[in-house]
Amino acid sequence: MSKNTIKWTKRDKLKTKPDESTLPFGKIFTDYMMKMRYEAGSGWSDPEIVPYGPIELDPAAMVLHYGQTVFEGLKAYRNENGDVQLFRPEENMKRMNRSHRRMSIPEFDGETVLKALSQLIDIEKDWVPSVEGTSLYVRPFVISTQTHLAVHPSDSYEFYIILSPVGSYYPEGINPVKIQVEDEFTRAVKGGTGTAKTGGNYSAGYNAQEKASKSGHAQVLWLDAIEKQYIEEVGSMNVFFKINGEIVTPALSGSILEGVTRKSIIELLHSWEIPVMERKISIQELIQAQKNGTLEEAFGAGTAAVVSPIGSFTYKGVAYKVQDGETGSLTKKLYDTVTGIQTGKLDDPFGWTKVI
Ligand code: COI
Numbered sequence: 039m040s041k042n043t044i045k046w047t048k049r050d051k052l053k054t055k056p057d058e059s060t061l062p063f064g065k066i067f068t069d070y071m072m073k074m075r076y077e078a079g080s081g082w083s084d085p086e087i088v089p090y091g092p093i094e095l096d097p098a099a100m101v102l103h104y105g106q107t108v109f110e111g112l113k114a115y116r117n118e119n120g121d122v123q124l125f126r127p128e129e130n131m132k133r134m135n136r137s138h139r140r141m142s143i144p145e146f147d148g149e150t151v152l153k154a155l156s157q158l159i160d161i162e163k164d165w166v167p168s169v170e171g172t173s174l175y176v177r178p179f180v181i182s183t184q185t186h187l188a189v190h191p192s193d194s195y196e197f198y199i200i201l202s203p204v205g206s207y208y209p210e211g212i213n214p215v216k217i218q219v220e221d222e223f224t225r226a227v228k229g230g231t232g233t234a235k236t237g238g239n240y241s242a243g244y245n246a247q248e249k250a251s252k253s254g255h256a257q258v259l260w261l262d263a264i265e266k267q268y269i270e271e272v273g274s275m276n277v278f279f280k281i282n283g284e285i286v287t288p289a290l291s292g293s294i295l296e297g298v299t300r301k302s303i304i305e306l307l308h309s310w311e312i313p314v315m316e317r318k319i320s321i322q323e324l325i326q327a328q329k330n331g332t333l334e335e336a337f338g339a340g341t342a343a344v345v346s347p348i349g350s351f352t353y354k355g356v357a358y359k360v361q362d363g364e365t366g367s368l369t370k371k372l373y374d375t376v377t378g379i380q381t382g383k384l385d386d387p388f389g390w391t392k393v394i
Contacts, residue, residue, distance in 0.1 A: 044154055046070075046161070049089035058167040061205035063342065064175060068162045068201040072154050074146075078193035082146050085154035087161065090200060098185040100192045105238045106182035108137040111341045112298070113173040114159055114201075114394070116166045117382025122159055123391045124176075125380045127152055129298045134178060136296075137234035142191040143180055151178070155199055159394050167203050173380075175204040175342070207342035208256065212373055214349025214365055215256035217272055219321055220246040221354065225271060225293075227263035232270075232293035239295075240274060247273075257338070259321075259351055263293065267320045272348065275340035276300035279319065280368055282332040289316040299339040303372055305388065312368075321353055328358040335366030344380075345373040 049069055056066050067090050074085040101107050110130045117123050131148030138145050155176065159166070166174045178199045182192030208215065223246040226232025226239055246258045257273035269288055271277055276297040278287045285307055290296055307314045327333035336348035347370075349363040360366075378384030379391065 044084060044157060045086040046157075047086070047088045055165060056203060058169040058172055058203070061167060061169075061172050061203055063204045063207045064177075064202050066203055068165045068174075068203070070158060070161055071201070072151075072158045072197075072199040074151075074154075074197045076144055076146075076195040076197070082144070082150075082197070085151065085197075087154070087158055093181075093196070093198070095181075095183065096185040098187055099181070099183050100186060101181040101183065103187060104182075104189060105236070106141055106143065106192055107180060107237050108134060108141055108143060109177060109179035109235055109237065110134045110137075111235075112176045113204075113341060113380065114166055114176060115173050115381045116168040117391075117393070119382070121382075122163050122166050122174075122394045123380075123382060124155075124159075124394065125392075126298050126302065126390050127155065127176075127392055129301070130178070133235065133296060133298070134180075137236060138180070140231060140234040141236055143182070143195060146197065151197075151199075156394050158199060158201065162201055163394070165201065165203050171206050173204060175202045177202065208346060212345070212347065212365060212370070214347040214360070214363055216254065216357070217257045217259045217348055217351050218250040218253060218255035219259045219261065219351055219353040220250070221261060221266055222246070224263040225260040228292035230263075230293060233290070233295060235295065243274070253352070255352060261321060262291070267322070268318050269321060269324065270294050272338040272346075273340075275338035275343065275346065277338050277348075278303065278336070279324065279327075279333065280335035280366065281323075281327045283313075283334070285312060285314045285368075286319050287314065287316055288319060291318075297340055299341055299344060299376065302376060302388075302390065303339055303345075306372065306375060309387075324351070325353065325358060328360070333358075333360055335369050336360045337366070337369045337372070339372075344376055345369060 075083045112130045180197045184192035260270045262268040338346040347365040
């Protein structure tokens with residue numbers, strides 16, 4: 039990927055790198071971050087690279103009151119040659135601008151930000167881990183900074199990219215998890231912000247997640263807001279089922295996030311000539327398929343966990359096992375193929391990876 043040479047303010051002392059074999063998710067951050075500002079009338083500034091550190095915000099900054107904010111998540115991997123590569127970063131830039139539009143935040147030039155990201159990762163390349171299952175998680179985010187308590191879009195913003203060397207997102211790794219179908223709280227509603235990657239969508243799920251954890255479930259299976267019948271997402275991931283040989287995933291109805299991993303899995307399955315249906319799927323259909331033995335596999339798909347098998351789902355107090363609680367063979371093949379392409383262990387016939 040081409041890099042710009044942008045302004046870089048160096049820090050006096052670099053941090054000590056962590057042990058790659060025990061990396062948590064999202065708790066350790068590198069030495070530098072990317073920053074750019076937006077001011078009404080002048081537009082987005084040039085990006086610059088500055089030492090990673092606290093952000094100074096006025097207590098009346100609008101993001102603290104009305105949550106006008108957007109984030110993204112993507113990963114950089116060390117490939118077999120020792121080079122660093124990103125997975126479909128242009129998809130994240132496009133989705134981030136879609137989220138900006140939904141949240142009334144001015145759009146930015148994706149190419150400019152990707153060039154700045156390349157330079158940031160190049161500077162931080164020694165932070166990219168190489169132990170299996172690890173990566174450098176890239177977290178772009180934007181916050182509204184105007185100091186005003188009136189309710190309207192901000193006239194100023196700050197855009198950052200921070201980097202975190204990470205291990206697996208869920209302690210279960212690629213082992214199947216128990217999930218609970220949530221029939222009280224809602225994640226998102228059509229016409230709302232469910233398709234945008236904005237913080238409130240995630241914190242709105244905490245109470246349901248707490249309920250699920252208390253009853254021994256790892257995650258929540260979200261249903262649609264109106265009929266409480268149709269499956270939408272699992273935890274913070276898209277969801278797939280293999281029913282009677284066919285792969286089914288909820289259609290993008292207006293309240294589901296357009297996952298980059300979701301899109302990649304659909305494209306992979308098409309290339310393997312495995313039928314994929316993007317359609318509505320109700321909880322009753324899922325229970326029926328489980329009962330008549332045609333529910334063969336179920337898994338979540340997202341950037342953080344990549345592919346996460348579902349071992350059972352609980353609906354109204356009744357637990358239904360999927361595939362005897364084991365990881366299905368297609369789920370495993372998808373995990374191995376997506377991570378294989380991401381890390382450069384497998385060929386990338388789709389041109390998804392971008393070497394820095
Ligand atoms: C993802 O896996 O795609 C996510 O959005 C999880 C992230 C919020 C940690």
